[in-house]
Amino acid sequence: MAFSTNQDLIPLVDLKSQSRAIKEDVLRRMGEVMDDARYILGKEVTEFEQQFAEYCGTGHCVGMANGTEAIHMALRALEIGDGDEVITAGNSFAATAFAIAYSGADAVFVDIDPDDFNIDTSIIESAITEKTKAIIPVHLFGQPARMKEILDIARRHGLKVIEDAAQAHGAELDGQRCGSFGDIGCFSFYPGKNLGAFGDGGAVVTNDPALAERMRLLRNYGQKQKNQHDMLGFNCRLDTLQACVLLSKMQHIEKWTEQRRQVAQWYREELDGTDLLLPHAHDDSRHVYHLFVVRTSQREQLMSSLAEQNIHTGIHYPNPLSKAASFKKSPTIPISLPVCSELANEILSLPMYPEMTKQQVQRVSHAVCQVVRKQELANEIV
Ligand SMILES: Cc1ncc(COP(=O)(O)O)c(C=O)c1O
Known part of the structure; x- marks a missing residue:
């Protein structure tokens, strides 16, 4: 597509202005990490997790490598996998469905409401089978999905709820933050997101301490202690340098x-x-x-x-x-x-x-x- 050069560009997203606003603070934080060379799971990761849990109104946050892995780890923590079905919206970014596939489960896509572009709660029940284990509503474009109806359906059918809040940092429904409604909320900090790192990043939030602990192990090779692998784990930790950026942006x-x-x-x-x-x-x-x-x-x-x-x-x-x-x-x-x-x-x-x-x-x-x-x-x- 040809762009004319005689008018200033208006980009779809402008990441440069934000970077300028936080540059000094980020460099200071990164300098401290470099001085101590604590690049993996440094104290900035824990500090960010505490701040982000508070921001979402949840008891726990676990930093992840990206939003896709956040959803994948959430499904693993809930022991959803081979032979299971997970219902989600048919119009999300592919990562929502890829994460379901990584877990071994099958994604079942449900149509959306033409007004708010989120999952149509009136047809979710028609997609439920004996294999269904969870619903993943996506708060698409920053608009909260209809969580009351979704939680009600989940309760009646004994299903887990994982929120894909990759596009909904700070979004609220009845004054409650997205990510805090279901069993687990998943976020992406991809650079263009409302809260974006200088590379990939993600997080899960939950009020369940056992689930939080399980996701903490899953993201770090299943290790409670170094070289003690109690479960099949993954390498999908939030990077300490990205946590520095996120801490700056939280302000x-x-x-x-x-x-x-x-x-x-x-x-x-x-x-x-x-x-x-x-x-x-x-x-x-x-x-x-x-x-x-x-x-x-x-x-x-x-x-x-x-x-x-x-x-x-x-x-x-x-x-x-x-x-x-x-x-x-x-x-x-x-x-x-x-x-x-x-x-x-x-x-x-x-x-x-x-x-x-x-x-x-x-x-x-x-x-x-x-x-x-x-x-x-x-x-x-x-
Ligand atoms: C709705 C949605 N879900 C999941 C993801 C995956 O996040 P990430 O790119 O950090 O893996 C994204 C963003 O890319 C997204 O927009």
């Missing part, structure tokens, strides 16, 4: 989240009255806008028109997971995901990052309105 996360919400509000004001469908935000929730995803039947036209004006956009995600070759196994119950399929062709992520200015939002919105209005006029002429 800003609330401010940055509010800035994201402000950017979303500006978009709403600027795009009000167009036939673009804006992200739905539930009244009882705190949407943290990891992404600002709109819906339009003019997606390709809009994307290329914005690109011509040096505005980057993205598609999250272009294919329902059930269509990925790696998951084309026949499930116990046939899967139909009409809403996922329809949305995959119509969703578009507009630029969203905390440092985005009102002028930038206006420039994006103006560019969007040119295409949307053109379409409206075209419709009138026909």
Whole structure:
């Protein structure tokens, strides 16, 4: 796609501004780690785990190498694996389903609600079989899934709940933080996430001390003590240098989240009255806008028109997971995901990052309105 050079770039995500804001603090913290050369499971990892558990409102946090391994370790800790089925949303990033596959279980995809883009709780029960062991709701784009309904279904069917909160740091439902509703909450600190490291990182949170202890062992070769391997373990520890970055960013996360919400509000004001469908935000929730995803039947036209004006956009995600070759196994119950399929062709992520200015939002919105209005006029002429 060709980008014009005569207008400043508005990226989809801007990681450079955040790095500038924390550079000195991060370098100081990293310098301390280097002085002591304690790179693996240094005290910064423990310090971050304590802060992040408190932030999520959970008793425990265990740092992991990335968000995918966080979900994988959560499933292992709950002893879910071969022959089991795990229900999740059909429109997540592939990592949710890959983590289920790593555990040995089969992912069963459920269609989504066309308004909030999260798992449709009214059809979860139709996907439950005698093999089902857990539900993994995904708080997609920063919007909390309908946890009350999900927990109720899980309780009635004796299922575990693992939240994929990779895109929902600080998101809330009825004042309670995402990640703290289910048995285990899983986070990613991939650089572009609302809380992002300078590389890969992840974490699990839980209120169950036994599960926390099990995940602590699982992430470190199953070792309680050096060379004592009581279980099949993995190497998926959160890196100490990444914990330094995360500790620095924790000081800003609330401010940055509010800035994201402000950017979303500006978009709403600027795009009000167009036939673009804006992200739905539930009244009882705190949407943290990891992404600002709109819906339009003019997606390709809009994307290329914005690109011509040096505005980057993205598609999250272009294919329902059930269509990925790696998951084309026949499930116990046939899967139909009409809403996922329809949305995959119509969703578009507009630029969203905390440092985005009102002028930038206006420039994006103006560019969007040119295409949307053109379409409206075209419709009138026909
Ligand atoms: C919804 C979702 N789940 C899981 C993951 C996996 O996280 P990671 O990339 O840190 O492995 C991501 C992010 O990449 C994600 O967006």
